[in-house]
Amino acid sequence: MLIHLVRQRVRMAWNRVSRGPRRALRVVGVLVAVLFTAGFVILAGLNAGGLVDRVTRNDPLAAGQSLPVLLVGVTVLTLITSLSSAFHHLFLAGDLELLLAAPVPARGLFGLKVLEIWRDSLHVLLFQAAALYALGQALHFPVSYYARALFVGALLTLAASALGASLTLVLARMRFGESILGLSRLLAILLLLPVGVLGVPALGFGRNRVPSLLSPADVNAVTDQLKSIGPPPAWAPTTWAAHLLLGDEAAGLSLALLVVTAATLFVGAQLAFDTIFQASWERVRFSASSGSARRLKWRLPAIVADKGPVLAIVQKDWRTLIRDPRWRTGAIISLVALGLPAMLLFAGDPLARAGHITRFWFGMLPVPYLAFLIGSQQGAATLAYEGRNLALLRAAPVGLTRILWAKVLGGLALVVLVTWAATLSLGFRHNGEPLETGAALLAATWLAVGATLAAVAGAALTADFEGDNPQRRVGCLGTIVTSVLSIVFFVSNTGLFVWWVVRAVLTVPRPLLGFMPFIDWALPAVALGAVGAIMLAWRIGMQRLATWEAS
Amino acid sequence: MAPPSPIIQASGLTKRFGKLTAVRELTLEVGAGQVFGFLGPNGAGKTTTIRMLTGLVRPTSGSALVAGYDVTLEPREVKRRVGYLAETPYLYPKLSGREFLSFMAGLYEVPAAVARQRASRLLNLFELADRADELVETYSHGMRQKLALAGAMLHEPPVLFLDEPTSGLDPRSARLVKDLLVALVERGHTVFLSTHVLEIAEQLCHRVGIIDRGQVVATGTLDELRQQAQRNAYSLEDIFLQLTGGSEERELAAFLRER
Numbered sequence: 021m022l023i024h025l026v027r028q029r030v031r032m033a034w035n036r037v038s039r040g041p042r043r044a045l046r047v048v049g050v051l052v053a054v055l056f057t058a059g060f061v062i063l064a065g066l067n068a069g070g071l072v073d074r075v076t077r078n079d080p081l082a083a084g085q086s087l088p089v090l091l092v093g094v095t096v097l098t099l100i101t102s103l104s105s106a107f108h109h110l111f112l113a114g115d116l117e118l119l120l121a122a123p124v125p126a127r128g129l130f131g132l133k134v135l136e137i138w139r140d141s142l143h144v145l146l147f148q149a150a151a152l153y154a155l156g157q158a159l160h161f162p163v164s165y166y167a168r169a170l171f172v173g174a175l176l177t178l179a180a181s182a183l184g185a186s187l188t189l190v191l192a193r194m195r196f197g198e199s200i201l202g203l204s205r206l207l208a209i210l211l212l213l214p215v216g217v218l219g220v221p222a223l224g225f226g227r228n229r230v231p232s233l234l235s236p237a238d239v240n241a242v243t244d245q246l247k248s249i250g251p252p253p254a255w256a257p258t259t260w261a262a263h264l265l266l267g268d269e270a271a272g273l274s275l276a277l278l279v280v281t282a283a284t285l286f287v288g289a290q291l292a293f294d295t296i297f298q299a300s301w302e303r304v305r306f307s308a309s310s311g312s313a314r315r316l317k318w319r320l321p322a323i324v325a326d327k328g329p330v331l332a333i334v335q336k337d338w339r340t341l342i343r344d345p346r347w348r349t350g351a352i353i354s355l356v357a358l359g360l361p362a363m364l365l366f367a368g369d370p371l372a373r374a375g376h377i378t379r380f381w382f383g384m385l386p387v388p389y390l391a392f393l394i395g396s397q398q399g400a401a402t403l404a405y406e407g408r409n410l411a412l413l414r415a416a417p418v419g420l421t422r423i424l425w426a427k428v429l430g431g432l433a434l435v436v437l438v439t440w441a442a443t444l445s446l447g448f449r450h451n452g453e454p455l456e457t458g459a460a461l462l463a464a465t466w467l468a469v470g471a472t473l474a475a476v477a478g479a480a481l482t483a484d485f486e487g488d489n490p491q492r493r494v495g496c497l498g499t500i501v502t503s504v505l506s507i508v509f510f511v512s513n514t515g516l517f518v519w520w521v522v523r524a525v526l527t528v529p530r531p532l533l534g535f536m537p538f539i540d541w542a543l544p545a546v547a548l549g550a551v552g553a554i555m556l557a558w559r560i561g562m563q564r565l566a567t568w569e570a571s
Numbered sequence: 572m573a574p575p576s577p578i579i580q581a582s583g584l585t586k587r588f589g590k591l592t593a594v595r596e597l598t599l600e601v602g603a604g605q606v607f608g609f610l611g612p613n614g615a616g617k618t619t620t621i622r623m624l625t626g627l628v629r630p631t632s633g634s635a636l637v638a639g640y641d642v643t644l645e646p647r648e649v650k651r652r653v654g655y656l657a658e659t660p661y662l663y664p665k666l667s668g669r670e671f672l673s674f675m676a677g678l679y680e681v682p683a684a685v686a687r688q689r690a691s692r693l694l695n696l697f698e699l700a701d702r703a704d705e706l707v708e709t710y711s712h713g714m715r716q717k718l719a720l721a722g723a724m725l726h727e728p729p730v731l732f733l734d735e736p737t738s739g740l741d742p743r744s745a746r747l748v749k750d751l752l753v754a755l756v757e758r759g760h761t762v763f764l765s766t767h768v769l770e771i772a773e774q775l776c777h778r779v780g781i782i783d784r785g786q787v788v789a790t791g792t793l794d795e796l797r798q799q800a801q802r803n804a805y806s807l808e809d810i811f812l813q814l815t816g817g818s819e820e821r822e823l824a825a826f827l828r829e830r
Contacts (some may be wrong), residue, residue: 024677039706040663118661121627122678123650267687298629305629306588486664486708 021128030161049482054498057143058218062150067503069154075493076158076227078119087155087168087265091176091258094148095447097507098177103191105140109133110297111304120301130185130293138181148173165265167392172261172278179257182289188288189292192300257281337402338433350445351394355438359393362386366446376451377525381518383450384443384460388467388517391439392510395471396478396502398431403479410485410565429473439464440542463517470509474554478502480561505557509550575602578730578761579624583633586619586673594621595785596633601763601778603729608776609765610811617765618658621732622746625655626761638729651679654728658735658765660719664708667717668699672705672725679726688727693721697747712739720748737768749775752798769808781811 037050038042072086110133119129138145152169155161232409238524253259260274260281307311341347373383403424406413443464508524519539532539572705579601580645586594594616595667601607611617622628624637626646635642638652640790676686687709694700697717707715723731737745737754751764752775766772771777773793780790789810 021677024674028663028670028677030672032663035665035667035670035706036642115661115663117657121625121650121655121657122675123680124678125649169683234807302628303587341584437617 022131022254023126025128029132029136032188052500058146059114062146062268063153065147065150066154068147068151069156069158072155072157077264088256088258088262089153090148090151091172091261092256094144094151094173095176095180095258097137097144098180098185100140101144102137102181103188106133106137106181106188107192109136109140110185111192111301111439116301116305119397121187125531126294126297127290130290132313133293134182134185134289137185141177141181145173145177148177150230162267165267166263168267172264175278175282176258176261178377179285182286186289186292193296224306230335267370328424330426330429333413333418333423334433337405337427337430341405341430343499347405351397351434355394359390360422361440363388363442363446371568379519380447380456381460381521384446386446386516387439387442387460387464388441388510388514389469391435391467392506393462394438395431395435395468396506397473398434399428399472399475400431400479400483400498400502402427403484404432404485408487417471420565422567423564424480424558427467427476428472430469431476435468435472436465467510467513470513470551470554471506471568473558474505474509475502477554477557477561478505480565481557504553505550509547512543512547512550516543519543577601578639579607579635580604581620581624581633581635581765583619584623584630584635585632586616586623586628586772587631592785594623594630594782597785597787597788599780599787601761603761604756604759605777606752606764606775608772609763609782610676610767610769610772610779611815614781617782618734618762620782621763622654625653625732626650627655646688651726652729654723654726654731656720656723656731656733656736658738659723662707662710662713662715662719662722667705667706668694668710668714669703671718672722675722675725676826681726689725689727690721691752693724695699696751697721697744713741713744717739719746724755729759731755732761732765733761734765735767737766737771745771769811772808798830 038045068090075082149169152173153166156169181470259280260270262279263270263274264278279553309556315406366383406427416418443460444457447460451462478498478501481502523540577600579599581597581599584594584597585592588739597620609617609620619628624635624642626637626642626649629643637649640648640652642649652689658789661830663674666674672690673686674694675685676690680692680801691700697720699714699717702710702714707718714775716736716827721734722734723733737748740748749771753763764772764776776793778790778792779796781788781796793810816825
């Protein structure tokens, strides 16, 4: 049965790419998404291996320590990532009722769910594969190591996914289970940050770039840290996996222990599924949502029907978004995991020794970053969460332009709130004059509007409104399009603003003096081009929405 | 003539979701080879009852036997013997109609050769053969409903649970479904039919059950229901409105007066 279910999933994935209208465009989109995502993660993994290469030159013993550390990291990351995706697959998947109504054996259904959860950790798996490959190269392991690495990598991550599924089943029965799962998503993002740090520079410069960015002192620090960890605990499955990979004298026993532990874990997880799933599913599917909606009912003022459709859509969006735990955790994750570190970094006043103007304006750098970050997320969410109900909006006597503006306004509320709060707090921290702070607020508003517009336009271009999971409706290609539009706007407009500040109140750096006329002309042109690109995307997106029909 | 032996037996079936009791102490019997109409206002507990009887949701208390198997103790055996058409059936948009039926055949362990034959027959019967190899996302609402019904019938279950089977169908397709149900019953199948279309219940059902606020308020043949209701109840609509308090009718009348 499991094979039948997996075959059907593969068939759907294949049909998604190969059938239906605009096939060529979809193929290109998938290729770009695969190259971008896989390339990013694989290069990050290669960089991690490259780092080990440099540690090896320092201290081969410390480099040997890196293998169990890597395996622990990847296993924990898979477990936490699986906690966040298991909830959707186990309880909210659209076809769950159809599968449950059929005599599908619990083992088949559980196997399918574990594989789906495992598939969602694909980025972790790719990172792991690349890192293990690079590590093998750095430590000059024999060819048999790579076959063992494949087996160990799959086994550890599959077992972590099964464990994640079991924990999710238990948490779903608990009162604060959903909050804990939200927290796990936050943790997953935080843990992925190091992967991003290793991957981002790799995009442009290729392998070994990050290690070469690290100074010898940094490499020494990593070496010391690895040495200070000491020998890994003998009871940890990741230690057995490391023995197996190294092919040392404990490899045989480690293989046996690893297989027995994984088998026990799978059997335990299957038993947990058999015992708990039905009750957890009924609780999530039929009980929890009505309760939370009732609790929220009295907190919000009534929708103002006589203020026009735009306001009604904005109000509706806010109600539906804040009542959706997936949106809530997503927004909190962005703010806490990605926004807060930038704020804390600049709240520390890193430019304290500079003059007032430099200190004030450059101390404001988290503001455009926050505008970009929250804007691209919120703008895309307001449109993507509409899903098939877009047909309902289009059936009303409201033009598409007004619908899209309502989406921009809906997304903008949080973006403006966050960027203004950041501007005011940083302005206060850097002793800004009222006029300066006012100008900064204006600039922040402009950047917030631009980022949100870019996100709505990007979502209009690519969102799959029929998708089950609203968080995935924009998809890889949509995220890339939205990010490119937002980044070009963010970089060009922030750059222009910085240039104006430098020109007006600071001294232009000597190397740039010769290029001043060119920069004076080129920067506004690029900034204007970015706005034009967003407008173009907006227009094409509107055309797409105008012809979109719910199936 | 002796009444047919019951193929569905529910006794004291209750389902609670937290504080809400969706179905309370439901007791009913459906004879083999009959069409049983299950009627009730919106939110009365029809779908929850069907979900319990198909083994999809476990009752909080009470018991039920379907095709001789206990829905709580042997839900898989029950599922093998029933076909279930949900009120809003889920179909995979990225599968073609034929691929969907093959998938359903796999779920119900129908041998491939038999499944191919039955799928072709059902696709022809529901006039979907021409579009069978197109993706479901290109189908109209009615075509999807017909495909979902074909999926529920593919393994030729002795008992069919149909939740609003004619919803979204044009008159021609609705007639086709009605004729099909008659044909199925003639071949010995049992149909448990939840519907709002009282005309269908009146025409097709051997027996009818009416549920209101989670409780069965009446069961029986149309004549028996007439006796249970007031004397001036002639049609099933009259009986239904009387037994369920006619709240919807009163609300509608009040709404129209306000206009």
